[in-house]
Amino acid sequence: MSNGDYFDRLDSELAGLIRRAEHLEGPGARVRRCAWLARRATLAVIVGLALAVTLISEFPSSADGAGPRNPISAIGA
Amino acid sequence: MARSTDRSRWSDEQLLAAIAGCDDRASSAFYRRHLRPVLAWLMRRTGDPELAADLTAEVFAAAMIAAPRYEPRHPSAEAWLTGIARNVLGHSVRRGRVDARARRQLGVGTLPIDDNDIERVHEMIDAHRTDVAGHLSRLPADERAAVRARIIDERDYRDIARSLGCSELVIRKRVSRGLARLRAELAG
Numbered sequence: 001m002s003n004g005d006y007f008d009r010l011d012s013e014l015a016g017l018i019r020r021a022e023h024l025e026g027p028g029a030r031v032r033r034c035a036w037l038a039r040r041a042t043l044a045v046i047v048g049l050a051l052a053v054t055l056i057s058e059f060p061s062s063a064d065g066a067g068p069r070n071p072i073s074a075i076g077a
Numbered sequence: 078m079a080r081s082t083d084r085s086r087w088s089d090e091q092l093l094a095a096i097a098g099c100d101d102r103a104s105s106a107f108y109r110r111h112l113r114p115v116l117a118w119l120m121r122r123t124g125d126p127e128l129a130a131d132l133t134a135e136v137f138a139a140a141m142i143a144a145p146r147y148e149p150r151h152p153s154a155e156a157w158l159t160g161i162a163r164n165v166l167g168h169s170v171r172r173g174r175v176d177a178r179a180r181r182q183l184g185v186g187t188l189p190i191d192d193n194d195i196e197r198v199h200e201m202i203d204a205h206r207t208d209v210a211g212h213l214s215r216l217p218a219d220e221r222a223a224v225r226a227r228i229i230d231e232r233d234y235r236d237i238a239r240s241l242g243c244s245e246l247v248i249r250k251r252v253s254r255g256l257a258r259l260r261a262e263l264a265g
Binding site: 005006007009010011013014015016017018019020021022023024 | 112188190191197
């Protein structure tokens with residue numbers, strides 16, 4: 001293999017990364033972890049909001065606290 | 078028994094374990110051992126030397142990341158690497174652009190490819206074909222025909238069995254025996 005061709009450069013680059021243990025904990029690992037956490041948090045907020053909207057639209061009177069606290073009193077029992 | 082310091086004599090399993098342990102010379106030995114077959118595999122599927130070289134970089138970057146999780150289920154890591162190459166190629170086709178996730182993860186910069194490198198791809202492909210032809214020619218005729226049809230021409234077993242006039246099971250055995258013989262020859 002001649003010196004300095006694409007495949008030699010790739011070999012050197014990979015060897016350097018292995019020597020610096022980048023394959024075990026790459027420089028992007030922390031960024032990826034943060035991005036993953038951010039995605040999970042965003043998803044959790046969206047699901048929470050969707051659930052809240054569903055509950056409010058299904059039970060509008062309970063949203064402002066005007067609904068009966070005791071369902072038995074609501075039917076006059 | 079003490080292990081040889083010449084990493085080109087190490088098995089794939091030993092090299093991958095050493096890569097997981099941050100041995101850069103093991104990484105080079107593994108890369109040099111498998112470069113031609115991986116490049117040839119990608120070249121057969123893409124027909125484009127520049128694309129094949131680019132994808133080869135991604136395959137080896139992904140292999141280095143996956144090395145600590147390698148399980149030696151095969152006597153050689155070729156099948157494992159081919160699986161990685163298949164994933165990289167499949168992902169690239171689906172996304173419509175060359176997969177570079179592993180290189181991004183490792184922080185590998187874009188390596189420019191010039192005309193000399195393209196020529197180098199063709200040289201390596203030719204050398205690989207010569208190697209394969211040389212090894213194949215030493216197999217018994219029935220195994221050679223089965224291995225050539227299955228591995229090089231990528232025909233399915235049923236089709237090969239029909240054309241060679243024997244059962245699928247016989248073809249599978251011939252391919253298996255032929256590959257074992259080739260493996261032993263390459264290792265020796």
